[in-house]
Amino acid sequence: MISDYKTYLSRLPLSEHTKRNYALRVKHYLEWLDGCPEGAKALSNETERDFAIKEYKTYLLCKGCTANTVNSVLAALDNFYLYIGMGTAKIKRQELPKQAPRSLEPDEQRRFLKAVMSSKSLRNRTIAVVMLNCGLRISEVAALNVSDIVLTARKRELTVRCGKNSKRRVIPINKDAAELLQELLASVQGSPSEVPLFRSQQGSRISLQSIDHLIREFGKDSGVELSSHSLRHTFITKLVRLGLDVVAVAELAGHTRLETTRRYSLPSQDVMLAAVEKLNYAASP
Numbered sequence: 001m002i003s004d005y006k007t008y009l010s011r012l013p014l015s016e017h018t019k020r021n022y023a024l025r026v027k028h029y030l031e032w033l034d035g036c037p038e039g040a041k042a043l044s045n046e047t048e049r050d051f052a053i054k055e056y057k058t059y060l061l062c063k064g065c066t067a068n069t070v071n072s073v074l075a076a077l078d079n080f081y082l083y084i085g086m087g088t089a090k091i092k093r094q095e096l097p098k099q100a101p102r103s104l105e106p107d108e109q110r111r112f113l114k115a116v117m118s119s120k121s122l123r124n125r126t127i128a129v130v131m132l133n134c135g136l137r138i139s140e141v142a143a144l145n146v147s148d149i150v151l152t153a154r155k156r157e158l159t160v161r162c163g164k165n166s167k168r169r170v171i172p173i174n175k176d177a178a179e180l181l182q183e184l185l186a187s188v189q190g191s192p193s194e195v196p197l198f199r200s201q202q203g204s205r206i207s208l209q210s211i212d213h214l215i216r217e218f219g220k221d222s223g224v225e226l227s228s229h230s231l232r233h234t235f236i237t238k239l240v241r242l243g244l245d246v247v248a249v250a251e252l253a254g255h256t257r258l259e260t261t262r263r264y265s266l267p268s269q270d271v272m273l274a275a276v277e278k279l280n281y282a283a284s285p
Helices: 002-010 016-034 037-042 046-062 067-083 104-116 122-134 136-142 175-187 207-220 227-242 245-251 258-264 269-277
Strands: 149-150 156-160 171-172
Touching: 002 016, 002 067, 002 156, 016 046, 016 067, 016 136, 037 046, 046 067, 067 175, 067 207, 104 122, 104 207, 122 136, 122 175, 122 207, 136 207, 136 227, 171 245, 207 227, 227 245, 227 258, 245 258
Parallel strands: none
Antiparallel strands: 149 156, 156 171
8 A cells, every 4th residue: 555655646746855754654654553453444434544543643642753743744644545535634733832943043053154164065065055044945955956046246046946835936045155056056067957956976966865964964063963954944043033024034935824934933942941040039039
């Protein structure tokens, strides 16, 4: 069944990252069902389906999975059940924590950029700086072609042709990212416009795993624990804290719902911790 589902996913207008995650999450769910008495009924009966998914949600929460992870699993199962013709389950999504996503603090940003600019690889430096200054998802970075970058005297912009939910958007490129992109483009002059902007050593399009690995390596070199998504969080958080209109930030980030963007205006865990550390009841009059 999982093999046929992967074939079905391959035909959907989803990012490769999403397809892989859906397939993996559905595979784990089916394995869990195999260990349940009469679990097979959840693949043919709607009442049993809803009961099984509710139990699986509880199982994931007891394992310590975050609300984001649980909701991502539920989205994958919705897609799977649509595929087998049963429709989506009536299971409530897990409420997300009321705090801002983790972004790099100013000192961490400086250390990270120092490590990035010390790299001998122009490609790797450019990837990191573009992610930090344009807020791209890792799949969007890998999908960039040479033709998606416009750098002229009057215009500096980057086009994401097919972001999340097949959404297209254009992002202005600031001076820091433009300088590296200009240098990278000069090294591929004369290449067809459809050529991948970021390529592997073999000349093919760079993989998501390679991008994630190099970002984490920059993190290790700078002593900052992060993932590629941390750079996107930092981009969005910085724009929100600079006072940019939330609708404009949502457009730049490629968010479909404004509620997603507004999360970045919430206080971080560090800010809340700093606040409670200031409590000193012994010194109160």
